Amino acid sequence: MDLFATAWPWYVAGPIIGLMVPTLLLLTGKAFGISSSLKHTCAATLPTKAEYFQYDWRASGLWNLVFVAGILVGGVIAVQVLGGGGPTGISDATQTDLRALGLVDFSGLVPPELFSWSSLTTPAGFVAIVIGGFLVGFGARYAGGCTSGHAIMGLASLQLPSLIAVIGFFIGGLTTTYFLLPLIL
Amino acid sequence: MSTSTQTQSTQAPSLRTGDVAIYFAMGIVFGIVLIFSEVVSWFRIQEMFRFQSFHMYGIIGSAVAVAAVSIQVLKRTNARTIRGETITISDKPWNKGTNQLLGGIVFGLGWGLLGACPGPIYALIGAGITPLIVGLFAALLGALTYGHLKPKLPH
Numbered sequence: 001m002d003l004f005a006t007a008w009p010w011y012v013a014g015p016i017i018g019l020m021v022p023t024l025l026l027l028t029g030k031a032f033g034i035s036s037s038l039k040h041t042c043a044a045t046l047p048t049k050a051e052y053f054q055y056d057w058r059a060s061g062l063w064n065l066v067f068v069a070g071i072l073v074g075g076v077i078a079v080q081v082l083g084g085g086g087p088t089g090i091s092d093a094t095q096t097d098l099r100a101l102g103l104v105d106f107s108g109l110v111p112p113e114l115f116s117w118s119s120l121t122t123p124a125g126f127v128a129i130v131i132g133g134f135l136v137g138f139g140a141r142y143a144g145g146c147t148s149g150h151a152i153m154g155l156a157s158l159q160l161p162s163l164i165a166v167i168g169f170f171i172g173g174l175t176t177t178y179f180l181l182p183l184i185l
Numbered sequence: 186m187s188t189s190t191q192t193q194s195t196q197a198p199s200l201r202t203g204d205v206a207i208y209f210a211m212g213i214v215f216g217i218v219l220i221f222s223e224v225v226s227w228f229r230i231q232e233m234f235r236f237q238s239f240h241m242y243g244i245i246g247s248a249v250a251v252a253a254v255s256i257q258v259l260k261r262t263n264a265r266t267i268r269g270e271t272i273t274i275s276d277k278p279w280n281k282g283t284n285q286l287l288g289g290i291v292f293g294l295g296w297g298l299l300g301a302c303p304g305p306i307y308a309l310i311g312a313g314i315t316p317l318i319v320g321l322f323a324a325l326l327g328a329l330t331y332g333h334l335k336p337k338l339p340h
Contacts, residue, residue, distance in 0.1 A: 004221065010243030013222030017244065018251025020215060022259060027207050029266045031274060032252075035303040038328035052332035062200045063208050068307045070212015075311020077213060078220035085312045088226040093237040098228070109220075109309065110227040110300060115316050125316075128298045133306075133320035135295025137327025140303060142288025142338065144277060147302040150289075151245055154277055156252035161277040161285045168289015169296060170234075176297025177234040 004082040007089055021153060030063060033149030035140035037061070037068045085109055101185040124184045135172075143168060219308040227300030234297060284340040295327075 021032045040061030043053040078084040087107050095106060103111045112119070119125030140146040143165045145154060151169070154162025219225045222244055233241035258264070259272055266272060277285075296302055299320055301309055306324065309317045331338075 007223050008218070008221045010222070010240050011247060013218055013224070014244040014247030015251045016218050017215070017222075018248035019255065020211060021252035022255035024211065025256075025259060025266070025272050025274075026264065027267055028204055029270055029272055035328075038303065038325055039332070041325055042329045042332060046329065048329065048332065050332045050335070052335050058200070063204065066200075066205050066208040067212040067215075068304075070209040070214075071216040071219070071304055071307040072212075072311040073209075074213040074216015074218075075220055075225075075308035076313075077311075078217045078308075079312045082217065082221075084217075084220045088223050088228040090226075090228045090232045091237045094228065094232040094235055097235060097237075098231060106228065108314075109223075109225055109312060110314055115227070115314060117316055120316060120319060128300075129316055129320045130323045132295045132298030132300075133323025134327040134330075135291050136299055136302065136306075136320075137295075137324030137329075138331045139288050139290070139292025139295055139327070140324075141328045141331040143285050143292055144288065146292060146304075147245075147296075148304055150277075150285075152248050152252055155249045157256055157274050158253070159277045161279050161282060164282045165285040165289040165292075168286045168291075169293040172290040172293020172295070173230075173234045173297040174293075175290075176294050177231065180294070180298065 004084065017152065018156070021156060028063070031149075032153040033145055034064070034068060034071075035137075035146035035149060037064045038137050039141060040064055101181060103185070127180075127184045139172070215304065216308045216311060219305055220312055225301060225305035225308050225312065230296065230300045280340055284338070287339065 024030050024032050039053070040057045042048065043055065043057040043061065044065070046053070085108065088109060090106070098111070103113050105112050114125050114128040116125070120129060136146075143150065145162065145165060147169070150159075150162040150165040155166065223229050224241070224244060229241055232238045256274065264272055299306075301317065301320070303324065306317055306321050310321065
């Protein structure tokens with residue numbers, strides 16, 4: 001099982017992710033995308049009157065919910081069975097920058113200073129998890145897609161709206177990286 | 186076939202039993218790729234936004250390239266699904282790009298903080314980073330809020 005001994009380089013992982021698009025189209029005709037699962041979950045579980053959630057979520061969204069359930073199980077298998085999820089092999093420059101912000105534990109997939117149950121009650125942890133999560137959900141639906149639907153599926157099918165969304169992703173991400181993170185950490 | 190109402194009432198017409206297995210299996214593969222490529226790592230997202238490694242750009246770039254070529258092949262060969270249905274790739278809704286730009290910026294602000302876009306949120310919960318369950322509920326609340334504010338927002 002050498003394949004799972006180390007992290008996969010970009011030229012292995014990227015093409016596999018890219019091949020998900022035609023595989024999904026050929027098997028079932030669905031367009032690759034994930035953030036609509038958030039909309040479908042709301043439509044399926046909440047008695048909301050907003051027009052945005054008035055549609056047949058079973059017909060258009062159930063497949064997406066099964067797909068994301070698979071992603072979650074994939075995460076379990078990757079870590080519990082295949083031994084993944086160890087330290088991330090990031091560059092020295094990034095480590096230096098993050099240490100300067102006070103993040104010193106690089107032993108997992110996320111910094112424990114922000115992503116632990118005890119950190120949820122600290123201002124930095126709350127902003128990262130709760131505010132960050134809220135903005136991800138709100139923004140993805142406002143933009144009509146996230147990294148999978150716009151950056152991969154949208155760019156690959158040459159959609160101008162997706163290019164604009166991806167430019168927006170980077171304006172927001174750079175603002176967080178250089179202005180928000182130094183404020184909260 | 187028997188006419189048991191119990192099984193019929195729980196079955197959505199557009200989601201066939203065989204398809205459930207396909208979506209679930211593809212989700213598992215995607216989840217494993219997300220973990221082993223370190224795309225789910227908060228640190229990798231920071232590295233990307235600091236332009237300190239090619240890793241994330243290589244993954245997204247090669248994924249887009251492979252998907253783009255595949256889509257062109259499917260289009261030019263008029264490929265059909267395994268059930269013989271035509272494959273249609275619908276255009277993203279387009280007005281003036283306002284919602285894509287503003288929504289994109291909001292998403293990016295959150296992506297930098299949470300270090301995870303929607304797919305990785307699910308993979309990270311599976312990987313045992315349980316505080317992300319709170320992050321997922323926050324994202325659902327975000328989607329719910331958008332759904333209610335949509336008529337008042339510029340699009």
